[in-house]
Amino acid sequence: MELQKYISKFLTKRKKKLSEKDYILCNEIAKIIGCNIQNINLYREAFSLKSSSKNQKKSNYERLEFLGDSVLGTIISCHLFSTYPNANEGYLTQMKSKIVNRKNLNKLGSELALPDLLQNESTTPLSDNIAGNLLEALVGAIFLDFGYDACKSIVLSRLLTASEINKLENKIVSYKGLLLEWSQKKKVKIRYETSEEIHVHKNLVFRTCVWLDHDNVSNATDTSKKKAEEKAAQRAFYILNKKQCILENPKDHT
Structure with a gap:
């Protein structure tokens, strides 16, 4: 009975020390990771934006993002290594890229509504x-708060589950990268020619042509050079894949 009174008194005292804002943050993080956090300061930092004021040098998410990026990479690498014991290095590298690429992390971070947990406002968009940056910062905070083993468990059970990873197995992240790998294996030269065009209403677009040796395989336009190249590469992939199977399964290769 005495112990129960002490614990109850301790928890009440702890709640009083937390502001309403901190208490809400604690509860929201607990819902995401499935357990109560220990060090609120880490999560304040993980969800704080960089201040534009020179007089304010408060901590922001960037350092934890840097740490979380490395921790997440290690967790995913170890998970893939043990999950696919017969896969070659190329397959493991591709799978890791699909999981930790910026687009996928942004998607996961948005689904978890991490931007809603930001503790301060930004004067810039x-x-x-x-x-995705906040997701990495969150991983960094979890690592410092609980240690590697617990962080790994939380990541694989709550943030990047096995079912989510399996969905990415057959997903093509970059058609440009896929074509490059294929061209190197086949010892053919692939190149991209991109030019600027002015369309109606004076809108600037980029047109990319994909050349395979001396043949123009495909072309595409978009609002940025990077998007135009990826779209043209996607079209080239489908054209070439009809003639010969480009997409192989490196998982079965040793």
Whole structure:
């Protein structure tokens, strides 16, 4: 009975020390990771934006993002290594790239509504990658709060589950990268020619042509050079894949 009174008194005292804002943050993080956090300061930092004021040098998510990026990479690498014992290095590298690439992390961070947990406002528009950046910062905070083993368990059971990873197995992240790998194996030269075009209403677009040796395989336009190249590569992939099977399964190769 005395112990129960002490614990109850301790928890009440702890709640009083937390502001309403901190208490909400604790509860939201607990819902995401499935357990109560220990060090609120880590999560405050993980969800704080960089201040534009020179006089304010408060901590922000960037350092934890840097740490979380490395921790997440290690967790995923170890998971893939043990899950696919017969896969070659190329397959493991591709799978890791699919999981930790910016687009996928942004998607996961958005689904977890991580930008809603930001503790301060920004005077400038938020980056398109903010959701993914915050996910990495969260992983960094979890690692410092609980240690590697617990962090790994939380990541694989709550943030990047096995079912989510399995969905990515047959997904093509970069057609440009896929074509490059294929061209190197086949010892053919693939190149991209991109030019600027002015369309109606004076909108600037980029046109990319994909050349295989001396043959123009495909072309595409988009609002950025990178998007135009990826779209042209996707079209080239489908054209070439009809003639010969480009997409192999490196998992079965040793």
